Amino acid sequence: MAKHKKQFAIIGLGRFGSSVAKFLSEMGYEVLAIDDNAERVQDLVNVVTHAVSADSTDEEAMRALGIRNFDVVVVAIGENIQASILTTLILKDLGVGKIIVKAQNELHGKVLNKIGADKVVFPERDMGLRVAHHLISPNIMEHIELSSDYSIVEMTAPSAMRGKNLRQLDIRAKYQCNVLAVKRDGEMNISFPADEPLCRDDVLVIVGRNEQLTRLEQVYA
Ligand code: ATP
Ligand code: ATP
Ligand code: CA
Structure with a gap:
């Protein structure tokens, strides 16, 4: 059929x-x-x-x-x-x-x-929130609310992260956030090796609790 x-x-x-x-x-x-x-x-x-x-x-x-x-x-x-x-x-x-x-x-x-x-x-409200998030933290390219407590953010690797790998940054342990993927040169890598250093222009796709994501954004702002 x-x-x-x-x-x-x-x-x-x-x-x-x-x-x-x-x-x-x-x-x-x-x-x-x-x-x-x-x-x-x-x-x-x-x-x-x-x-x-x-x-x-x-x-x-x-x-x-x-x-x-x-x-x-x-x-x-x-x-x-x-x-x-x-x-x-x-x-x-x-x-x-x-x-x-x-x-x-x-x-x-x-x-x-x-x-x-x-x-x-609520397109105007949602776009307003995204623009506001980007203004507060210019590294944040996208912000998707999964629920009132959890979000996914797309963050350009801040300078303090460059040259370090996910294991050294210890994001999961320190912020209870998971890096779902890293976008590099337009390619999305959904199983980014924990020992691969981050470069300038890498974009991290991170899932976590809103407070933890905010903490991460502020520490690396
Ligand atoms: P946007 O922000 O998406 O541009 P808006 O929220 O400002 O739109 P309006 O411009 O008020 O919305 O309305 C969108 C469209 O709905 C308009 O083109 C309008 O002509 C149309 N519209 C309003 N009432 C009716 C109706 N009763 N039947 C059919 N179309 C309608
Ligand atoms: P864990 O005990 O957390 O399972 P592991 O030693 O099995 O860690 P590794 O891949 O070696 O796994 O990662 C060590 C640390 O590196 C993790 O605890 C975490 O903080 C960080 N890490 C690795 N991959 C990610 C990721 N995708 N997102 C966030 N943090 C990561
Ligand atoms: Ca309108």
């Missing part, structure tokens, strides 16, 4: 929604892009499979588009919180299998969870 290729609908074609739509199309997925602003729809007509102008708070319009046949629907309406909530409710009522919604703030996110959104994302 041929594997069913997932079909996506993206509602709200601001910066976030249109990037999601474009990326999925580039990856070869079927994408229906919806916005009530005809200009925004026009911008994506040649990019996605179907781009239509419709008001997502109009249940009949959503039904007519066959929205419940899509595997995943992304609601990327930001500013208009009321439209975002109503749209999510309508999608839920129509029986959409998976609904992912962009939230404007924590309260909006709480409401979305309560009414049954399968996943709530």
